[in-house]
Amino acid sequence: MIVKVENITKKYLVKNKENAGLLSIISKKERNEFYALNGINFSINQGDRLAIIGNNGAGKSTLLKILSRITSPTSGSISIKGKVASLLEVGTGFHPDLSGRENIYLNGAILGMKKHEIDSNFDQIVDFAGSQIQNFLDTPVKRYSSGMYVRLGFAIAAHLNPDILIVDEVLAVGDIDFQKKSLSKMQEVSKQERTIIFVSHNLTAVSNLCNKTLYLEKGKMRDFGETGHILNNYLAEHQKNILIQSYENIDEAPGNDFIRLKYAKLEPKLLADQEYLDIRNSFLLNFEFWNMQADVNLNLSLHIYAATGECILNVSTESIRLNTGIISGEIEFPGNFLNDGNYSISLMIVKDQSIVLYNFENLITFEIADYRENAKWYGKWPGYVRPNFPFKLSQTTNLKLNA
Amino acid sequence: MINLNTYFKEIFEHLNLIFILAKRDLKVRYSQTLLGVFWAIVKPLSTLFIFIFMFKKIANINQINGVPIQIIILSGIIFWNFFGSSFTNVSNCISANTNLITKVYFPRLILAISTISVAIVDFIFSFIIYIVASFILNVPIGISIIGIPLLLLFISLFSIGAGLLFAANSIKYRDIQHIGPLVVQYGFFITPVIYSIQSINFGNYLAIYYIINPLVGLIELGRFLLINDYSINLTYIGYSILSTLIVFMIGVLVFIKKENSFVDHL
Numbered sequence: 001m002i003v004k005v006e007n008i009t010k011k012y013l014v015k016n017k018e019n020a021g022l023l024s025i026i027s028k029k030e031r032n033e034f035y036a037l038n039g040i041n042f043s044i045n046q047g048d049r050l051a052i053i054g055n056n057g058a059g060k061s062t063l064l065k066i067l068s069r070i071t072s073p074t075s076g077s078i079s080i081k082g083k084v085a086s087l088l089e090v091g092t093g094f095h096p097d098l099s100g101r102e103n104i105y106l107n108g109a110i111l112g113m114k115k116h117e118i119d120s121n122f123d124q125i126v127d128f129a130g131s132q133i134q135n136f137l138d139t140p141v142k143r144y145s146s147g148m149y150v151r152l153g154f155a156i157a158a159h160l161n162p163d164i165l166i167v168d169e170v171l172a173v174g175d176i177d178f179q180k181k182s183l184s185k186m187q188e189v190s191k192q193e194r195t196i197i198f199v200s201h202n203l204t205a206v207s208n209l210c211n212k213t214l215y216l217e218k219g220k221m222r223d224f225g226e227t228g229h230i231l232n233n234y235l236a237e238h239q240k241n242i243l244i245q246s247y248e249n250i251d252e253a254p255g256n257d258f259i260r261l262k263y264a265k266l267e268p269k270l271l272a273d274q275e276y277l278d279i280r281n282s283f284l285l286n287f288e289f290w291n292m293q294a295d296v297n298l299n300l301s302l303h304i305y306a307a308t309g310e311c312i313l314n315v316s317t318e319s320i321r322l323n324t325g326i327i328s329g330e331i332e333f334p335g336n337f338l339n340d341g342n343y344s345i346s347l348m349i350v351k352d353q354s355i356v357l358y359n360f361e362n363l364i365t366f367e368i369a370d371y372r373e374n375a376k377w378y379g380k381w382p383g384y385v386r387p388n389f390p391f392k393l394s395q396t397t398n399l400k401l402n403a
Numbered sequence: 404m405i406n407l408n409t410y411f412k413e414i415f416e417h418l419n420l421i422f423i424l425a426k427r428d429l430k431v432r433y434s435q436t437l438l439g440v441f442w443a444i445v446k447p448l449s450t451l452f453i454f455i456f457m458f459k460k461i462a463n464i465n466q467i468n469g470v471p472i473q474i475i476i477l478s479g480i481i482f483w484n485f486f487g488s489s490f491t492n493v494s495n496c497i498s499a500n501t502n503l504i505t506k507v508y509f510p511r512l513i514l515a516i517s518t519i520s521v522a523i524v525d526f527i528f529s530f531i532i533y534i535v536a537s538f539i540l541n542v543p544i545g546i547s548i549i550g551i552p553l554l555l556l557f558i559s560l561f562s563i564g565a566g567l568l569f570a571a572n573s574i575k576y577r578d579i580q581h582i583g584p585l586v587v588q589y590g591f592f593i594t595p596v597i598y599s600i601q602s603i604n605f606g607n608y609l610a611i612y613y614i615i616n617p618l619v620g621l622i623e624l625g626r627f628l629l630i631n632d633y634s635i636n637l638t639y640i641g642y643s644i645l646s647t648l649i650v651f652m653i654g655v656l657v658f659i660k661k662e663n664s665f666v667d668h669l
Binding site for chain 1: 420423427431503504509663
């Protein structure tokens with residue numbers, strides 16, 4: 001076993017008063033204990049690729065800090081065999097006043113490497129980091145952009161041949177080209193029987209890169225095991241977004257004096273072996289409203305918003321004449337249409353095609369998971385739509401071209 | 404709990420890091436301020452002139468036991484400044500390197516060791532001043548100056564030991580960082596820097612003075628190495644060296660014990 005973690009706890013004392021200084025020795029009160037990690041147990045073997053997943057505040061970063069020996073656990077023990085290179089948050093241990101070149105040597109030295117060992121990897125690092133960094137190799141890194149920081153940091157960590165490579169969310173920063181490059185580099189590293197510990201919110205990357213997954217929740221171990229199994233549970237749980245809203249009593253239902261929500265449900269049409277909605281599936285939205293107005297011209301306008309708040313689309317019904325009572329409707333969204341991501345649906349009730357009576361915001365929120373067959377690339381697929389149009393490439397003529 | 408053996412093995416494996424960090428510190432010190440070398444010379448010279456003025460013009464003291472007062476002062480200042488700068492740098496070595504400490508692991512003691520380099524280079528410049536002054540004042544330098552590197556090692560050990568005690572505690576208790584500068588400021592006067600130990604009368608407590616303030620013995624030893632016929636009490640200097648080694652060991656142990664919790668308080 002290359003990494004063995006036994007019953008690790010990390011406790012922080014949260015002081016209510018900021019920076020009490022020396023006085024805090026005397027006054028023991030006003031302290032709250034907070035467990036960033038509690039009872040973590042797992043072990044991985046050489047060549048394993050471990051993903052750590054969980055929501056913000058689950059303790060992922062704290063665990064990485066303990067594994068990279070930056071801080072020690074409050075109790076419990078870890079044993080790690082071999083050199084550890086870590087890329088935590090943005091940038092590794094860069095010294096802002098030193099140039100890119102000097103920082104490469106600094107980081108190599110931190111890993112305990114000798115100058116000639118670093119020399120032999122130097123060109124590879126610079127090459128991997130990209131042409132932009134090559135031009136600024138002798139500029140202090142404090143003048144680098146955050147993208148350059150990450151690129152150089154990753155290039156260093158991946159090329160200094162550590163036994164264990166710890167990477168925290170490289171995919172969150174940097175452009176798509178670099179994400180692609182760094183993921184394939186990690187795959188390459190893992191093929192050399194090196195161990196990788198990887199934190200990411202990109203579950204596609206996790207499922208394709210990592211064979212083991214540790215699922216943390218509020219500092220505790222929720223699950224640990226084979227990636228496929230853990231991700232299934234994780235996604236099934238996280239898709240319990242607002243897929244249904246139902247109200248028995250008209251007085252408690254959201255809305256106003258004109259109209260109130262009775263029922264709304266999003267129903268994914270899953271395939272036989274599926275547990276959660278992904279980009280292939282179509283899904284159906286059903287809804288019912290209580291209409292309290294007699295003889296009124298109404299139409300519905302539906303918006304889908306991305307997690308970033310941008311409106312992806314707007315569809316609307318014809319305006320029809322309605323009376324008091326229950327009105328209902330449904331809309332089906334095709335599969336291979338929306339890209340993976342989190343979405344929310346809002347429904348606007350419009351009178352006479354001009355007056356908004358009520359806007360039911362976040363009526364339904366849902367997540368579409370990614371799906372790729374035989375994928376070689378795991379970066380986030382760009383765009384909001386993910387159509388599957390016929391798109392062909394073929395060889396028309398065979399020619400010998402001597403370029 | 405701490406395996407000192409593996410810890411020091413790890414430091415040895417990181418020799419290259421010590422050099423790189425030292426090079427970085429020197430670069431920051433000397434290339435980023437326009438007049439880096441100039442300041443290294445001005446600092447001891449200005450102290451020297453102030454005290455020459457005080458002693459010669461105000462107190463009317465021109466020599467102590469036949470040694471010109473300039474030489475007494477200068478020989479004290481160059482070693483005191485070496486202590487002052489190495490002690491200050493060591494005390495600040497954690498807070499000055501937060502960007503490294505929060506991101507990567509290496510034995511933190513390396514930061515303290517490498518930061519001594521700046522003090523050494525500063526010392527070389529002030530030592531040149533001393534040599535020039537000794538020619539001007541016709542105080543010949545003997546062969547015993549070859550012992551100076553060893554003396555610098557002892558002063559470094561004391562600075563590291565004492566500095567680490569401050570570094571280890573000032574992260575959690577920020578108030579402590581105000582005490583360090585006071586040590587350098589007032590220690591200057593309660594240590595025979597601008598006077599000789601022979602000028603004060605401690606009676607029976609002299610040995611204790613050498614023990615609780617090891618710099619007394621170390622600076623006197625420095626004068627012995629620089630000035631021919633300067634008489635010292637070797638037994639008492641032995642006390643100071645012993646006390647230096649103890650401070651060093653305590654400082655290092657306390658620091659190693661705490662080094663993995665620094666990040667939680669940064």
